[in-house]
Amino acid sequence: MLFLLALLPLLGALAPALAIRFGRDACALAAGAVTLTALGALATLAPEVMAGRTVTASVPWIPALGLNASLFLDPLGLMFAGMILGIGLLIIVYARFYLSAADPMGRFFTYLLLFQGAMLGIVLSDNVLLLLIFWELTSLSSFLLIGFWRHSPEARQGARMALAVTGGGGLALIGGLLILGNIAGSYDLTVILQQREAIQASPLYLPALLLILLGCFTKSAQFPFHFWLPHAMAAPTPVSAYLHSATMVKAGVFMLARLWPVLAGTEAWFLIVATTGLVTMVFAACVALFKDDLKGLLAYSTISHLGFLTMLFGIGTPMAALVGVFHILNHATFKAALFLNAGIVDHEAGTRDLKRLGGLFGLMPIAGTLALIAGLSMAGIPPLNGFISKEMMLYEAADTVWLNQPWVFPVLATLGATLSVAYSLRYILHVYFGPRRDDYPKPPHDPGVGLWGPPAVLVALVVAIGLAPALVAGPLVNAVAGAVTNGAAEPVHLALWHGVTPALFMSLTAIGLGVALLMNHRRLDRLWHGAGLPDAKRLFDRAVATAEPASRRLIDGIQNGSLQRAMVALIGTAVAVGFAGFLSVAHTPGDRAGIPASPAAVVAWIALVTATAMVVLTHRARYLSLIYIGIVGLIISMAFVHLSAPDLALTQISVEVVTILLMLLALNLLPKDTPRESRPWRRFRDGAVAVAAGVGVGGAAWAVMTRPLDSISDYFWENAYSGGGGTNVVNVILVDFRGFDTFGEIIVLGVAALGIFALLETVGTGASGRRLAAWTPDTVRSPEHHPMMLVVATRLVLPLAVMVALYIFLRGHNQPGGGFIAGLVVAVAILMQFMASGFTFADQRLRADHHSLIGSGVLIAALTGLGALVFGAPFLTSAFDYFSLPLIGEFELATAMLFDIGVALTVIGAVMLALAQLSQVAERAEKETPPETETAMDIDPGRPEPATAPTEAGR
Amino acid sequence: MNPAISFLVVAALIMPAVLGALGLLALRHRLAVSRMVSIAACAALVAIAAALTLHASGGTTESYALGNWRAPFGIVLVLDRLSAMMLLLTAVLALAVMIYAVVTGIDRKGWHFHPLFQFQLLGLNGAFLTGDLFNLFVFFEVLLIASYGLLLHGQGPARLKAGVQYVVINLVGSTLFLVGVGLLYGVTGTLNMADLAVKVAAAPPGDQGLIAAAALVLTVVFALKAALVPLHFWLPGAYAATTAAVAALFAIMTKVGAYSLIRTGTLIFGEDAGPLAFLTGPWMLPAALITTVIGFVGLFAARRLREMAAWSVVGSMGVLLSAVSVFRVEAMGPALYYVLHSTLAGAALFLVVDLIAKRRGEQGDALEAGPRFCQSELLSGLFFLAAIGIVGLPPLSGFIGKLLILDGVRAAPEAGWIWGTILITTLIGVLAFARAGSRIFWKSAAIEGEAPVRALRGRTGGVVVAGGLLAALAALAALGGPVTAYTDAAAAQLFDPQQYVDAVLGENGGGRR
Amino acid sequence: MSGSILPWALGFALACVSLAILLSLFRLVRGPTSGDRILAVDTLTINVIALIVVFGVAEATATYFEAALLLAMVAFVATVAYCKFLLRGDIVE
Amino acid sequence: MTRRLLPHPALSVLLVAVWMLLVNELTFGALFLALAFGVLVPLVTSRFWPDRPRIRFGPDAAAYVAIVLFDIIVANFQIAWIILTRRNRDLRSHWLVIPTELRSAEAITVLAGTISLTPGTVSSDISSDGRALLVHALDVADPVAEVARIKQRYETRLLKVFR
Amino acid sequence: MSLFAEILIAGLLVMGGLFILVGSWGLARLPSLMTRLHGPTKATTLGVGGCLIASMIYFPASGQPWSAHELLITIFLLLTAPISANMIAKAHLHRQGHRIDPNPADDIVGGLPHPPGGGDWATYQGAAKDPAPTPEQVPPLRRLD
Amino acid sequence: MTMELLVASAIAVLTAAGVYLVLRGRTFPVVLGLAFLSYAINLFLFAMGRLVIDRPPIYDKAAEAYTDPLPQALVLTAIVIAFGMTAFVVVLALRTFLETGTDQVDGREDGETQP
Numbered sequence A: 001m002l003f004l005l006a007l008l009p010l011l012g013a014l015a016p017a018l019a020i021r022f023g024r025d026a027c028a029l030a031a032g033a034v035t036l037t038a039l040g041a042l043a044t045l046a047p048e049v050m051a052g053r054t055v056t057a058s059v060p061w062i063p064a065l066g067l068n069a070s071l072f073l074d075p076l077g078l079m080f081a082g083m084i085l086g087i088g089l090l091i092i093v094y095a096r097f098y099l100s101a102a103d104p105m106g107r108f109f110t111y112l113l114l115f116q117g118a119m120l121g122i123v124l125s126d127n128v129l130l131l132l133i134f135w136e137l138t139s140l141s142s143f144l145l146i147g148f149w150r151h152s153p154e155a156r157q158g159a160r161m162a163l164a165v166t167g168g169g170g171l172a173l174i175g176g177l178l179i180l181g182n183i184a185g186s187y188d189l190t191v192i193l194q195q196r197e198a199i200q201a202s203p204l205y206l207p208a209l210l211l212i213l214l215g216c217f218t219k220s221a222q223f224p225f226h227f228w229l230p231h232a233m234a235a236p237t238p239v240s241a242y243l244h245s246a247t248m249v250k251a252g253v254f255m256l257a258r259l260w261p262v263l264a265g266t267e268a269w270f271l272i273v274a275t276t277g278l279v280t281m282v283f284a285a286c287v288a289l290f291k292d293d294l295k296g297l298l299a300y301s302t303i304s305h306l307g308f309l310t311m312l313f314g315i316g317t318p319m320a321a322l323v324g325v326f327h328i329l330n331h332a333t334f335k336a337a338l339f340l341n342a343g344i345v346d347h348e349a350g351t352r353d354l355k356r357l358g359g360l361f362g363l364m365p366i367a368g369t370l371a372l373i374a375g376l377s378m379a380g381i382p383p384l385n386g387f388i389s390k391e392m393m394l395y396e397a398a399d400t401v402w403l404n405q406p407w408v409f410p411v412l413a414t415l416g417a418t419l420s421v422a423y424s425l426r427y428i429l430h431v432y433f434g435p436r437r438d439d440y441p442k443p444p445h446d447p448g449v450g451l452w453g454p455p456a457v458l459v460a461l462v463v464a465i466g467l468a469p470a471l472v473a474g475p476l477v478n479a480v481a482g483a484v485t486n487g488a489a490e491p492v493h494l495a496l497w498h499g500v501t502p503a504l505f506m507s508l509t510a511i512g513l514g515v516a517l518l519m520n521h522r523r524l525d526r527l528w529h530g531a532g533l534p535d536a537k538r539l540f541d542r543a544v545a546t547a548e549p550a551s552r553r554l555i556d557g558i559q560n561g562s563l564q565r566a567m568v569a570l571i572g573t574a575v576a577v578g579f580a581g582f583l584s585v586a587h588t589p590g591d592r593a594g595i596p597a598s599p600a601a602v603v604a605w606i607a608l609v610t611a612t613a614m615v616v617l618t619h620r621a622r623y624l625s626l627i628y629i630g631i632v633g634l635i636i637s638m639a640f641v642h643l644s645a646p647d648l649a650l651t652q653i654s655v656e657v658v659t660i661l662l663m664l665l666a667l668n669l670l671p672k673d674t675p676r677e678s679r680p681w682r683r684f685r686d687g688a689v690a691v692a693a694g695v696g697v698g699g700a701a702w703a704v705m706t707r708p709l710d711s712i713s714d715y716f717w718e719n720a721y722s723g724g725g726g727t728n729v730v731n732v733i734l735v736d737f738r739g740f741d742t743f744g745e746i747i748v749l750g751v752a753a754l755g756i757f758a759l760l761e762t763v764g765t766g767a768s769g770r771r772l773a774a775w776t777p778d779t780v781r782s783p784e785h786h787p788m789m790l791v792v793a794t795r796l797v798l799p800l801a802v803m804v805a806l807y808i809f810l811r812g813h814n815q816p817g818g819g820f821i822a823g824l825v826v827a828v829a830i831l832m833q834f835m836a837s838g839f840t841f842a843d844q845r846l847r848a849d850h851h852s853l854i855g856s857g858v859l860i861a862a863l864t865g866l867g868a869l870v871f872g873a874p875f876l877t878s879a880f881d882y883f884s885l886p887l888i889g890e891f892e893l894a895t896a897m898l899f900d901i902g903v904a905l906t907v908i909g910a911v912m913l914a915l916a917q918l919s920q921v922a923e924r925a926e927k928e929t930p931p932e933t934e935t936a937m938d939i940d941p942g943r944p945e946p947a948t949a950p951t952e953a954g955r
Numbered sequence B: 001m002n003p004a005i006s007f008l009v010v011a012a013l014i015m016p017a018v019l020g021a022l023g024l025l026a027l028r029h030r031l032a033v034s035r036m037v038s039i040a041a042c043a044a045l046v047a048i049a050a051a052l053t054l055h056a057s058g059g060t061t062e063s064y065a066l067g068n069w070r071a072p073f074g075i076v077l078v079l080d081r082l083s084a085m086m087l088l089l090t091a092v093l094a095l096a097v098m099i100y101a102v103v104t105g106i107d108r109k110g111w112h113f114h115p116l117f118q119f120q121l122l123g124l125n126g127a128f129l130t131g132d133l134f135n136l137f138v139f140f141e142v143l144l145i146a147s148y149g150l151l152l153h154g155q156g157p158a159r160l161k162a163g164v165q166y167v168v169i170n171l172v173g174s175t176l177f178l179v180g181v182g183l184l185y186g187v188t189g190t191l192n193m194a195d196l197a198v199k200v201a202a203a204p205p206g207d208q209g210l211i212a213a214a215a216l217v218l219t220v221v222f223a224l225k226a227a228l229v230p231l232h233f234w235l236p237g238a239y240a241a242t243t244a245a246v247a248a249l250f251a252i253m254t255k256v257g258a259y260s261l262i263r264t265g266t267l268i269f270g271e272d273a274g275p276l277a278f279l280t281g282p283w284m285l286p287a288a289l290i291t292t293v294i295g296f297v298g299l300f301a302a303r304r305l306r307e308m309a310a311w312s313v314v315g316s317m318g319v320l321l322s323a324v325s326v327f328r329v330e331a332m333g334p335a336l337y338y339v340l341h342s343t344l345a346g347a348a349l350f351l352v353v354d355l356i357a358k359r360r361g362e363q364g365d366a367l368e369a370g371p372r373f374c375q376s377e378l379l380s381g382l383f384f385l386a387a388i389g390i391v392g393l394p395p396l397s398g399f400i401g402k403l404l405i406l407d408g409v410r411a412a413p414e415a416g417w418i419w420g421t422i423l424i425t426t427l428i429g430v431l432a433f434a435r436a437g438s439r440i441f442w443k444s445a446a447i448e449g450e451a452p453v454r455a456l457r458g459r460t461g462g463v464v465v466a467g468g469l470l471a472a473l474a475a476l477a478a479l480g481g482p483v484t485a486y487t488d489a490a491a492a493q494l495f496d497p498q499q500y501v502d503a504v505l506g507e508n509g510g511g512r513r
Numbered sequence C: 001m002s003g004s005i006l007p008w009a010l011g012f013a014l015a016c017v018s019l020a021i022l023l024s025l026f027r028l029v030r031g032p033t034s035g036d037r038i039l040a041v042d043t044l045t046i047n048v049i050a051l052i053v054v055f056g057v058a059e060a061t062a063t064y065f066e067a068a069l070l071l072a073m074v075a076f077v078a079t080v081a082y083c084k085f086l087l088r089g090d091i092v093e
Numbered sequence D: 001m002t003r004r005l006l007p008h009p010a011l012s013v014l015l016v017a018v019w020m021l022l023v024n025e026l027t028f029g030a031l032f033l034a035l036a037f038g039v040l041v042p043l044v045t046s047r048f049w050p051d052r053p054r055i056r057f058g059p060d061a062a063a064y065v066a067i068v069l070f071d072i073i074v075a076n077f078q079i080a081w082i083i084l085t086r087r088n089r090d091l092r093s094h095w096l097v098i099p100t101e102l103r104s105a106e107a108i109t110v111l112a113g114t115i116s117l118t119p120g121t122v123s124s125d126i127s128s129d130g131r132a133l134l135v136h137a138l139d140v141a142d143p144v145a146e147v148a149r150i151k152q153r154y155e156t157r158l159l160k161v162f163r
Numbered sequence E: 001m002s003l004f005a006e007i008l009i010a011g012l013l014v015m016g017g018l019f020i021l022v023g024s025w026g027l028a029r030l031p032s033l034m035t036r037l038h039g040p041t042k043a044t045t046l047g048v049g050g051c052l053i054a055s056m057i058y059f060p061a062s063g064q065p066w067s068a069h070e071l072l073i074t075i076f077l078l079l080t081a082p083i084s085a086n087m088i089a090k091a092h093l094h095r096q097g098h099r100i101d102p103n104p105a106d107d108i109v110g111g112l113p114h115p116p117g118g119g120d121w122a123t124y125q126g127a128a129k130d131p132a133p134t135p136e137q138v139p140p141l142r143r144l145d
Numbered sequence F: 001m002t003m004e005l006l007v008a009s010a011i012a013v014l015t016a017a018g019v020y021l022v023l024r025g026r027t028f029p030v031v032l033g034l035a036f037l038s039y040a041i042n043l044f045l046f047a048m049g050r051l052v053i054d055r056p057p058i059y060d061k062a063a064e065a066y067t068d069p070l071p072q073a074l075v076l077t078a079i080v081i082a083f084g085m086t087a088f089v090v091v092l093a094l095r096t097f098l099e100t101g102t103d104q105v106d107g108r109e110d111g112e113t114q115p
């Protein structure tokens, strides 16, 4: 039942949105039905609660976190749930008639029910984490409600401000409640509420308290976090009535009440909570007096009354808490009624501006009467409910000593009451009484019962509680107070007349002074507006207005789009962190004996360093640096040869040349030199980072090479031949022991080629297409495209190279070589044809689909690996055997070779795809078409007619 | 390993590879077939990953010796709770993204979307499954090269410029990866992660300096993928510039970095590593906190919705890594939960932003009001939910995730910093999204005019996918109990590296032969 | 006498080739034209081929000859490409 | 048929030899592969070599090869001598123009290659009508005599080989 | 190994080394690119050939299997060296003809003969006939080094 | 003077050159720098197996000492991957230059030309 109650509004929230298809009545009916059902459910539970039993329901949700979907209904929850649903129902009725046809009603009621559900969740939660969820949900749903009239800038801003303040407070509350839960050892409220001593003794009590109070104060609009509330008045009036009388802002007060047993009673609690409440009460009441907007006045009065309540809970005595509970109820009734009344005035007279209103009583007698009663209750005039709780409050205040000053509370409380009288009367008098005006924006008249009915119900309660408090509210208030104070509050007999007490004199003083203030209102008003008091809203606006550009400056400052900055950060961090880590623990230099360097090695080293230095020094001359870098690759391959790594040497050599060809192809269309851009300090910085990185990596290499190694490699030596069927251990590792690496590696290569294809396939479109079309060569070009000697020589080289490739491929498993190198050799040989005979000639004759080569290469490798599964062995398990054929002799067949074919095909496909694409880009840029001949040579002496060389346009 | 499970483990890798290759061979010019195959493959991957996760939830760590060469000599695939979870997350995300790409026609904007996508999945799955550090490098490269292709899919100047940054910085990152792997091999003589754990724990004191340097260099590499400040520079531009589907898929890419940090941090440099135990945590934590701040401030500073989405990824990585870097079992479970959440939430936001931008015509995703656009009501709802998810407000999983993290780190000495950072940045996020939503939806509602874009491909399909991802966030929250039970168990498994070592190397841990 | 000539000859040959590499390096750095540098790279590569061959003899292993063979092929391709770039800008057209 | 199967028979022979040199073993298996590749590779690559030069592999060709090999060795000593002894300013460098009657690209290439490999000369360019070679000579006393020597020693022999 | 073989191998090695050195010495000291081309293309090739033949003899002589790869390398070098030289010469003629990086030692502009029959060299058509471009005409044509 | 020292210092020089070049503001030097880093890392990885002369990784029952073949296999994989990546980045640099009219990557807005 309890779950049903809590979930009904949330689940039913969709109902209005769906029902709107059947009209506005259906829509409101759906929302009302949901609320009414929930109210009914609550009613069935109420007797049990009033009988002193707490209704609980719990299902585990996230046990690991201690977040359980635990609900409980105690008197406090009952009272709040009743207000939420009861007033909610009235609001729904009212809103049905209040909203105009243009307003999307379905959405409105959906938001409203969401909000209602969230509020219910707060008051029913028996788990603080669950409560937090609902808490934040109220912030979110109220954001939607306040911003409902999205076309209005005030509504948008008000919604955001409310969300910022209450949402932010909610985050603080999260912190506070988590601490509380951790002190208590559980996030279940019922457990926490039993841990008063532990909590108050904990060193974390104060931080928890501060965080929780931040949450409560923001939600309850306590000074100085109050400023969002008046701006939330941009919401439709039913929303304001709902949020600011009984629900949203009361959530903060609810929290104070809920946690009262464990948090209250300390010096810190009293000083913070009671003082904040008192200040808020007086300050907001003062502001309210000078608000000309009806809703503004009510908003500040709400803040003031919230201060009132906060102060009562802050005083920390059970009796004060009881008064607080009572006033929660009273305030909800008269304030909701007044908001709805303000809505009626706005609706009927077309304005909420007090300066433009007056004398409406005769035109709208029903509304006027309701306003009169509710307003007098707010003013604390007997025999209405507002009077009783105000009296009791003054009574409590009179006994409260603040920092050894007994006068502070009574005086300020009386002042608050005075101001309350003044603004309440102002509402009544300046709207309904005084001279009737003839310049109302709309001709005012009493609304239909749909609009005055709901406030009338509330006003009836105002009167009923006022006249028979013990009967109407007594049992509930006592029960709730008992729940709030953990039974510390003695039940009291609520009565209208308490006898002649100091509070009565304070009350009388308040009424007298209040009337006096109102009589001098015009003068005071001028003074007030002349004072130019700081407006919290403007401060907030300014903060937001500075925050945005400031954050932009920060982010733009960090994120300036420079690759080099990112790179310095990366490399610098790696170097710094790596060194720091190295130095933070022990290190012993190794003692492995080195290999004496031969003079040839020293010469090679000199060549390497020279070439490297030349690249760095002349890197701005791009072509030149490509010549120098060739030497670096050459020396490294030579080092691999010298250091027993023939496979590496072969691979490095062939990769090197393809890379250089690629770069040359790209350089054709790129600028030929790099401008000098970086300033000396920047070059110095980069140099320093570079040297540090070099020292780091080189030093690490040195440190490792000079210590002995105990590696898993022995296993490879022992098993390469017997288990892998090859004598070239490196190749066996590649295609067998670590075939999965190779599998990934060829995919990288293939995908790189695909990426290149995708990049260049569209080069003819858009900006790059226009650039290519406008491209002119930036070097002087010789007229000859395909020199004869070169063409002839490469034709002989091609078959030779293919033979070499076949050889390298076939021997790879046992000797240096393998599919990758073989593939590259073939690719280089074909490339030679491209260079010598030209793209068109060679491409026509190649007739290969590079994509399919890549695809089938990967597929062959994968299928070879999968083949093992057929035989029940793991993926990539190899097999090999030796066969013997007459004449041919013994030979070996290994699945690894099949895998290697896949590698070779992928390599050829990838390299050819990349180079073919790159060549085509240059084709696009080319304006002259090279002569197309059968033999591809520009000058072919074999042709009958002497060839006339093409003329060079560039000369 | 049970044959069915081993078959599924292999299938998770080979299916994308074979389909990628087939896509090149046979389906290059057949879009319709490619699409069907891709979606079916993603769905199959979800099923496979789900089965593996179910199996892993039992708590055994499974090891699969590729090529029948036992660890540490051959390469092994290892399935434990964490890797299974990452597979499932990847598969679910991939399915959503693929459907989105198909219904909105993103896959037609450039070449080879489908093969690249499959290869991307191969790389991701490989990275999550491998038990070998160098093989992890290889699969990093596979997923990176595929991501380069996908990132640049469709091209255009902004994408190309961002692509250059992304590619180059990751190439340098790969170089650093090799420095780290190489150094570890040079000192310990092994590459298998379980064996590394054994060797590092048994390393003589004199070797520790080099191992520490290697560990931190690797951390920098993984932190680069995870976009930890100051290594985040590449992310905002790249993610904001690429197509929505790709950006959504990339929500998992940063998690690969996080995964690697978690895996190496708990296994190789875990409790048993003596003075090297958890040595990366103190370096990561401040960076993670700053990342959180920068990410959320970036959210606030953004000028476009896509930038917001990109920064939100940075911010969420900060939150996630804050929890990771305390290296406590009670914080790791929450961190893993947050991995699930932040991946799906980030993806959802990218898709929602794309839906909005497509309907706003010229205005696109600029954070300024424009004329009303079609489906703006619906999209405002989706945006609201996505924002809630990203920022971490209830009722979606982001809130649960943050609660879990706050609760999980409480025993750490640095808890105050983490709490303060997470809570304050959440507020910044709230403000940023409130402002954005208000401008895009509410302010625009005041501007009359014809909807800039009327007819649209995949009008409902795209919305359904984005909604589905958001529903997944809700489900993640609603099923918080079982999910956290799983993530907590995964965390417990991570903090019991001996079990991993035993599973990979046999009971006598690390003995040869 | 047998057994002492060969090491001496190998040492001499190594010294000559090393010196040759240094001389080529000088031309590479000195230039002055691109053609000089291409020629220097070409010569250097051939010197390295010689070095590999001599090393092969010195270490009595034939394993490295493929490297020399490949180097010869690749040096040719590279030289052609460098020259074609100077001549035409586009090396494949 | 033969032409189809063996587009460049001489090439096939060369490739068989190359394969045998590569695998470095004289077995039937190796020979089988060599023959297979010797046929297959030219088949695959012949597309890039559309025309086929007519070469007479006879005593003329053999003599030519022998002469060239001999000249290469002699040339090297000469060049070495010049490099080591001649001062730069005493070098008598010349450009030579060598008109040729050879009419096939392959033949001219062989001639140019020979010139480059032999004493003090480098083939630098061909005329745009393909009828003359531009040759740089490092150190010649009499350019006209040098041209005549080249024509007589190499070109006349090549004319017999290439027809 | 027989003394004869050893002496033969040693001699070949010494000769090869010397030629390589002389070739590179020529590269370093000769005055212009066209003259420098002679050294490496001839001497170096022969030098490498010497070493290769030494190696070819060495392996069977020392009882190891005979290896013929060296022969292949030699053939390959003989095949490609003239082409490389030709390409370098062409590039040089082209660049000198356009005075892109003029080297006074190679006075090609004034000194290049013309082919018979009125045509021009394939690479270098008519450059000698053109007046030398003024520096202002050069900038759009880029130097590459 | 040992080979180890030569190799370690060569690695240092190559790394430093690579880092300096990748910190330049244009794509071309950056690509050159990446090539240098790739050289450096290949040598580095290779050196992790320690230096051995004249012990090629060819299985031979008679041989007693071996080179470590594993780093060689790793380097081979690394070379191939780096090759693919370099090719890709070269083309990307070209494509970006053609699209934007500048090869500048240092975050400056200037230097772009309209097509």
Ligand code: NA
Pocket (backbone or CB within 6 Å): A630, A631, A633, A634, A656, A657, C074, C075, C078
């Ligand atoms: Na080279």
Ligand code: NA
Pocket (backbone or CB within 6 Å): D115, D116, D117, D118, D119, D120, D121, D122, D123, E038, E041, E042
């Ligand atoms: Na010559």
